[in-house]
Amino acid sequence: MNAFSRLRAFERADHRYVYLGTSAIAAVGLLVSQQNPTQLSVLARTGLFQDVLWAVLWAWIALSAAALVTKLMHWRDYTTASPFAATPGTPAAAWLRRGSLAVSCIALVFILDRVVLGTIALAQVSIASDANPTDFLSSLIYMTSRSGDLFLHGIGITIALATFGTIIAFFLALAMVFLRIQQFDLIDNDAVRFLKSIGRGFSKVYSTVVRGTPMMVQGALIFYAGFGVLRAFGLDITQANQIWSAFTAGLVTISLNSTAYMMEVLRGGIESIDPGQAEAARSLGLSQWQAMRKVVFPQGVKNAIPALTNELIINIKDSSVLSIIGVFDLMYATTTVSGMYYRQMEVYCVAMVVYLVLTLVAGRLLEAFGRKLGAEPAGELPSSN
Amino acid sequence: MADSRTAAAASAGATPLIRVEGLHKSFGDLEVLKGIDLTVLPGEVVTMIGASGSGKSTLLRCLNLLERPDRGQVWFRDQDLTADRCDVNALREHIGMVFQGFNLFNNMDVLDNCTLAPVTLKKMSKAEAEQVALGHLSSVGLEEFAHANVSRLSGGQKQRVAIARALCMNPEIMLFDEPTSALDPEIVGEVLEVMRGLADDGMTMVVVTHEMDFARTVSDRVVFMDQGVICEEGDPEKIFGAPEHERTREFLARYLED
Numbered sequence: 001m002n003a004f005s006r007l008r009a010f011e012r013a014d015h016r017y018v019y020l021g022t023s024a025i026a027a028v029g030l031l032v033s034q035q036n037p038t039q040l041s042v043l044a045r046t047g048l049f050q051d052v053l054w055a056v057l058w059a060w061i062a063l064s065a066a067a068l069v070t071k072l073m074h075w076r077d078y079t080t081a082s083p084f085a086a087t088p089g090t091p092a093a094a095w096l097r098r099g100s101l102a103v104s105c106i107a108l109v110f111i112l113d114r115v116v117l118g119t120i121a122l123a124q125v126s127i128a129s130d131a132n133p134t135d136f137l138s139s140l141i142y143m144t145s146r147s148g149d150l151f152l153h154g155i156g157i158t159i160a161l162a163t164f165g166t167i168i169a170f171f172l173a174l175a176m177v178f179l180r181i182q183q184f185d186l187i188d189n190d191a192v193r194f195l196k197s198i199g200r201g202f203s204k205v206y207s208t209v210v211r212g213t214p215m216m217v218q219g220a221l222i223f224y225a226g227f228g229v230l231r232a233f234g235l236d237i238t239q240a241n242q243i244w245s246a247f248t249a250g251l252v253t254i255s256l257n258s259t260a261y262m263m264e265v266l267r268g269g270i271e272s273i274d275p276g277q278a279e280a281a282r283s284l285g286l287s288q289w290q291a292m293r294k295v296v297f298p299q300g301v302k303n304a305i306p307a308l309t310n311e312l313i314i315n316i317k318d319s320s321v322l323s324i325i326g327v328f329d330l331m332y333a334t335t336t337v338s339g340m341y342y343r344q345m346e347v348y349c350v351a352m353v354v355y356l357v358l359t360l361v362a363g364r365l366l367e368a369f370g371r372k373l374g375a376e377p378a379g380e381l382p383s384s385n
Numbered sequence: 386m387a388d389s390r391t392a393a394a395a396s397a398g399a400t401p402l403i404r405v406e407g408l409h410k411s412f413g414d415l416e417v418l419k420g421i422d423l424t425v426l427p428g429e430v431v432t433m434i435g436a437s438g439s440g441k442s443t444l445l446r447c448l449n450l451l452e453r454p455d456r457g458q459v460w461f462r463d464q465d466l467t468a469d470r471c472d473v474n475a476l477r478e479h480i481g482m483v484f485q486g487f488n489l490f491n492n493m494d495v496l497d498n499c500t501l502a503p504v505t506l507k508k509m510s511k512a513e514a515e516q517v518a519l520g521h522l523s524s525v526g527l528e529e530f531a532h533a534n535v536s537r538l539s540g541g542q543k544q545r546v547a548i549a550r551a552l553c554m555n556p557e558i559m560l561f562d563e564p565t566s567a568l569d570p571e572i573v574g575e576v577l578e579v580m581r582g583l584a585d586d587g588m589t590m591v592v593v594t595h596e597m598d599f600a601r602t603v604s605d606r607v608v609f610m611d612q613g614v615i616c617e618e619g620d621p622e623k624i625f626g627a628p629e630h631e632r633t634r635e636f637l638a639r640y641l642e643d
Contacts, residue, residue, distance in 0.1 A: 168561050186450060279451055280488035280547075284502035284554055285478035294501060298492045 019064035019084070020101040023348075031358040032114045033057075037119035050202045053106045057154025060103045117364040125369055140346040147337040155331025155354060157247065161254055161322065161329060162315040162362075168310065169258035174301075176259060177266040178292070179203040185288045205264065210260035216321040218257055223249035250327035254319055262311055269304030270296060305373055309366035313359050320355075330354060386549055401557055402427045402461065402589055403448055408457035410443055417443045417473055419613040421457070425558070432503045432585045432592045432600040435610035436636060442485075443450050444610070445562050448591065449473075449480045478506055481551030485563040487543040489535040495522070495546050496531040499553045507554070514553070521549040525579050536587065541572035552583075561592040597640055609633045 033054060037044035044050065074081040086093035096249055113305035119137075126141040134140050144151065179199035188196070210218070226249055230240040273296050281291035301308075325331035334351040338344045401424040407422040417440045424517055425431050425639040433441040446452040448460060450466050450473050459466045461476050490498050499518035503509045509517070522528045525545040535543065551559060561580065577599050584590060584603050594600060600607050600621060607624040609617045611633075616631045628634050 087567075124566065179418060187471070274486075274488070274489035276484060276486050277490060280482075280484060280490070281483035281485075281501075283449055283451060283477060283480070284551070285474050285476075285506050286502060287474050290505055295490050295492065302492070 002170060002210055018096060018100050018288060019067045022103050023061045023064040025107045026060045026103050029055070029103075029110040030057050030061075030359040032107075033110045035114045037114065037115060038118045040117040040121040040124075041113050042117070043109070053109065056106055057103060060099070117181070132343065136331070136346060139341075139343055140350065143341050143343060143347060144350055147340070149335055150333045150355070151330070151350070153328035154328060155358070157328050158316060158319055158330040159358070160251055161247075161319040161327070162312055165251055165254035165258055166257040166312045166315050169262050169311065173262035173266055174257040176203045176206065176263045177270065179262060180207075180267055181270060181292075183288075207260045209264055210257055211264070214321070215253065215257045215318055216324050219250060219253040219322050219325050222253045222256070226252075246322075247328070249325060250319070250322040250329075253325075254315055258311055258315055259319075261314075262308060265288065265304050265307040266301065269302075269307070270300030273299050276355065302373065305370050309370055311367060313362050316358050317355060346377075399427050401425060401460075401624040402429075404458075404463060405448070406459040406460075408444070408447060408459065409455045410452060411455055411471070414459060414596070417613055418447070418454070421613075423608065423615065424626060425589060427589055428587050429606060430588075430590045430592070430604045431607045431608060432594055432604040433604045433610055434594065434597070435616075436598055440611040441610050442562050445560050445593050448560055449477050449482055451482075453588045478502075478554050479557045480523045481554060481556035481559040481560045482557065483544065483547050483551055483564045485566050487540070487547050488571070489538075489543055489546055489550070489566070491535060494531070495527070495533050495535060497537070498535065498546060499550045502550075503553050504547075518549070519554050521552045522546070524552075524582070525549045526575075530634075537573065540568045540586060541575045544568065544576045545574075548576075548579055548583075560590065561590065561594070563593050563595065565594065565596060595636070595640070602636070609636065611636070 011060050027291070028385075033043075033050075042315055063084075067082070070082040070084055072076050077086045078253070079087070087097045122138055123141045126138040127145045129138070129142055131140055180203040182196040183197060223244075223246065226244045230244055233235075235243070246337050276290045276293050277299065281295045286294070319329055320331035321329075323329055323335060327330070330351060334347050338347040341347075395549060403423070403425040405423040408417040408418050409416070411610075421440075423431075433445065443452055447454050448457070454467060457467070460499050460553075461480065464476060465471060466473060466476060473634055490501065493501065496515060496518055499521065500509075500511065500514040503517065504511055504516040507514075510633070518527055519531060522531055523546055525543055525547065527542060529536065530546070535546070538546065542548055548559075548564075564580070565576050568576065577596060580590070580592070580599070581603055592599075592604070602621075604621055606618060607621050608615055608634065609630070611632050617624065617628060617633045618636065624633065625637065628637060
């Protein structure tokens with residue numbers, strides 16, 4: 001919308017580049033019109049009318065060329081000496097603007113006729129085709145339409161993995177960060193101190209191990225470990241597969257993995273809270289736990305919301321590595337389809353676009369969600385784990 | 386008036402509310418408190434003055450164990466706060482504290498700041514706690530700000546809310562840690578006015594301050610600290626009028642000429 005209004009402002013502006021700018025548009029229209037019309041093309045059937053439009057585009061380019069020549073001849077006194085210079089506000093300038101607009105519209109008509117209708121025609125042919133067409137776009141449409149169910153299923157699993165994984169990880173991370181930031185209080189006895197040390201140590205080691213290893217390896221380890229445990233309990237392969245499916249293992253992996261990152265994000269948010277907040281609560285007689293829960297945690301979590309919501313976007317992308325253990329996500333679907341047709345470029349382009357759309361949509365939704373919770377907007381797409 | 390109050394407390398044979406004995410505290414290699422003895426009687430207003438880094442704030446923070454002393458004892462009434470099994474949380478309910486940086490809870494409005502502790506610790510109903518809180522807010526002149534976000538308040542208003550918040554726990558003593566040092570000069574007065582009112586109502590107060598005029602006119606006793614020890618203490622006329630110690634004279638001379 002913004003780009004469109006800027007384009008329109010450029011078109012309507014009374015500046016001398018209106019010749020050059022519009023002739024660039026006319027050139028695009030001419031280039032597009034050179035493509036062979038498809039059977040859906042409307043202009044091709046009008047014959048003479050199309051030729052007239054074509055001539056108008058050429059005429060504008062010729063006019064621009066003439067203007068350019070006078071510009072070169074009258075480099076300094078162009079506005080006064082050249083017959084093509086239109087002073088802003090005069091009828092000449094208004095005509096120039098109208099002409100520019102008309103030429104742009106003609107170019108647009110050619111683009112609609114050749115590109116949009118052409119693509120639709122191509123899609124119809126491709127979908128109806130018996131064999132996989134050889135050219136890129138036809139093949140892409142053919143394979144996407146034939147394997148649409150696989151792609152949709154994969155997209156669904158990817159969304160489910162990322163969404164549920166992030167939600168589960170958030171609650172696990174809350175528990176883990178609580179262990180992580182435990183400090184000895186005056187009134188703690190030795191048993192409490194011992195437990196706090198254990199909890200703090202555990203969450204530290206957990207964070208180090210999980211963040212220091214690839215999720216692909218974690219996924220494989222969790223999948224086969226779970227499988228092995230079930231087998232050790234005497235289940236046969238089919239039973240074990242039913243309980244411990246690749247999806248379950250994948251969800252566990254992405255949850256446990258994301259927990260470590262979210263925990264660090266939460267810790268950052270909580271540690272950024274002025275220690276005076278906790279001190280004030282303690283000075284009123286609140287226990288360490290009460291001060292944490294009522295005063296420090298709510299502020300820390302709120303601070304961390306933008307970074308926390310970024311975890312969902314990261315998980316949408318990073319869940320793709322779980323296809324290694326056979327989770328039927330978008331990546332797995334893409335690999336499957338590319339194997340079926342033995343065509344790679346086209347299928348991975350589809351996956352690329354779908355992932356981009358998913359992360360952009362998720363980003364927009366999360367931004368609105370964060371604003372509702374009163375957090376600052378997060379900004380750019382986050383980098384991967 | 387101040388004298389009569391101290392005299393009344395002394396003649397009643399009142400036990401000290403706070404008693405500090407042989408208090409030592411170090412931060413790393415820096416020894417901040419080097420053996421402090423201090424008593425505060427009920428109803429007394431004690432101000433602590435001294436240069437920055439003399440240990441006033443650390444001493445004050447030791448009184449409710451926000452800072453844990455390395456050696457020595459702090460008694461609140463007859464309970465030793467530094468003892469191993471002492472329930473410090475329960476005792477802190479009786480010791481209000483006001484901080485230099487206000488430390489209002491940013492995730493709550495003014496009224497919730499005041500009711501959090503009473504509702505959580507005294508098991509008051511929300512309505513009852515709000516009633517009490519509104520009373521204290523009106524005594525500091527801020528009842529119309531009860532539902533305001535704390536970030537909208539000025540520094541002076543924040544500090545008055547902080548005082549009201551502490552009062553809501555109905556404390557027996559109030560500790561003030563440089564309550565006006567973070568305020569613009571023109572709003573220091575409104576906070577001091579509230580504190581003056583508290584003192585007149587007979588609240589026991591320990592105030593760390595650089596407001597010499599407040600120390601001279603409101604306190605029953607002035608404690609001058611220097612380099613981790615109590616250098617000199619006595620009634621304000623004596624400390625400000627005829628200080629015994631050379632360092633007290635130097636400090637006051639430096640302060641009063643400003």
